[in-house]
Amino acid sequence: MTNKTDAHQTLTLGDRVQADRVHTSLYTDPAIFEQEMDKIFSSTWVWVAHASEIPEAGSYKNTYIGRQPVIAVRDRKQQVHVLLNRCRHRAATVCEGKKGKTNSFVCPYHGWSYSLDGALRGVPHPESYADQLDKGELGLVSLRVEEYAGMIFATFKDDIEPLADYLGPAKKWIDLFMKQGGGYPVKVLGEHRFRFPGNWKIQLENTTDAYHFPLVHKSFLSSVDKQTEEMLDFVGGPGYVEDLGNGHSVMVMIPQLIDLEENLDAPIPGRFAELAEQLRAEQYPEQEVRRIVRAVGGSGFNLNIFPNVACSMAFFRVLQPISVIETEIHHAVITMDGGPQAANQARLRLHEHFQGPMGFGTPDDSEAWERVQKGAGAGTDLWIMLNRGLPGEKPTADGRASDVSAETGMRAAYQQWKKLMTA
Template structure:
């Protein structure tokens, strides 16, 4: 039998990585149960007693904030007979009670009550049966969890990607970031196909021609990065990468004040100017399009321009994707700006948008094509000969090159080869 790690050789990967159920099963245990997986944004748990239901790989979990404000990630499975405890996506609760036999648990997972305890004398100690709890840590408002108690600290796992998370959060224009809304869809393809897409600049002018034709000239010019030699992709280590499509927007804190604000936002400028001083208005409006980069965090979340994209593997040929719109968390006077961000989000990422449906068609086609000659290599060698290390020591090549994909597959190989 070929060991999964042997199916990745630097600049190519076997097509069976998309189609082999045994490989997929190994990924769930060796990757999704051993690395830090993104589970929520802190704005979704704004106070004590708030929770959000999600998944780590295929395993259902509940992310909670207890009365002391501490974060927990709990496996959504009663310790008695295995029933799910929570079917709501989010909300507020004092704890969770199993609907089958009413075992009740605290927000930190402790078993608080067992009804009709007669019959459990000498065979049950509540302290021995808390909910299975994952290690939970956060950075920059991004909450991650892992099943592995021996995993390195989150900050070490993120490495140089942490600084890019901090840059991404600057699009609040001086305010914290909050989740504005989300939508979910499923495509009939392997999770790694979507993982590759976030730092694939090569496809953009081909797949997204209709979107480019639908936007104003200023936006189209901003996204015309194919021949911009300053537009690059960096391998940040541990499978993470960042694709800098609009280099002069990589750090929204850098602004010499000479760049004119887009004419299309003139009504928004007028609205904001009634409340905020000119410098704040400028920061807020410059942030409407988000950052000029896509940050891919292995294995399941991308911070893409102005939104989060989260993937959840369901089967070897089925993946759920969530697109999460974000905006500044501030006074009601920011509502108009956040509505504008939502309209921009819908225009590209929405289910009837000009971007995501085209992407999903491509992902479906890759899965269908990969069924043929499954060991025929998938090529990820674009730009390999011109890849070099930049001043930070990051392997770097042009934004249209496949540096980010090679970064992901190096981490994939490391995890899948480690016995």
């Protein structure tokens, strides 16, 4: 007789992702997590930075691809490199600051020094190596890097498809999202970082989950004005979720805010009336006032780019797997580089209202994610249901779509997970 534990253990990775559900072991099995680090995070395009985070020669940002520490850096020719943060001598990290500016990277252990492109430049007391040290072979390991609309991605795979092909239909949504610059370049100005005790895929699911919003974010909805509350009452509205291929998806919550430059003559929402008056007082033309105010409010959609970044209404949400039961989240606020100070301050206040430890959104989300992980430990052969909206899904030019509260985006992500994990 086969018990439930045996039934769980005999499932293949492919069996654990069905058209309408995934097995709970995807949240709890350490062996599966280890395979994800190799077959997903080391085998596809992973977001590492926005161009504004490394604006000048010598600018760098420390981050991770899966659990591997990497440095995104701009060299003196303005080319971006993503380097493994590991000295080629004895493996010590060569850079510890989160972000900054430098002329080179120097290992603190034995002093090996590297240029901004990762090339090995200096070794203390080289005479001890005689002629057996080939500097050309011992530079920092450099990954393949490509950029789209300021979003920088890297991969360990040299033979992977070009980034533009990987993004596919998601590119047009990235272009729309970047209109939040309001005519200025988009700039990352800071971020909230926190960890929650749960698997990284729980957060991945959340970005295109409108179903939870009225319940989980009831406190947030109670903190906004009536006009904003009505705008955010989108679960029964005309929005939709669309599978964009390769695990990417978009959730359109407020269709009238897909393109922020359309219908600028519409009435300015009451919550932005004071900002509009301040911009007018600073002699900004009326059309520019409207464009800036519209940008401050954010886009009416969330875009999920598999596996680790979302363009979420008004910020970048980046996930970093720590372990099978722990994930770190970065909520990076975006502003207008060179834009009006009043507009950028308003954007920061909006970000703080929802994000961070004192926000009305982040604590409620993280509580829900923690409860999912806790509940995943109950039972030995149970499934996560992802069938909401499946009967109403219809083909589109870019994939498949259903109503705004459908779990289409989650199904899209798990089909890409299955493709990579069983390759």
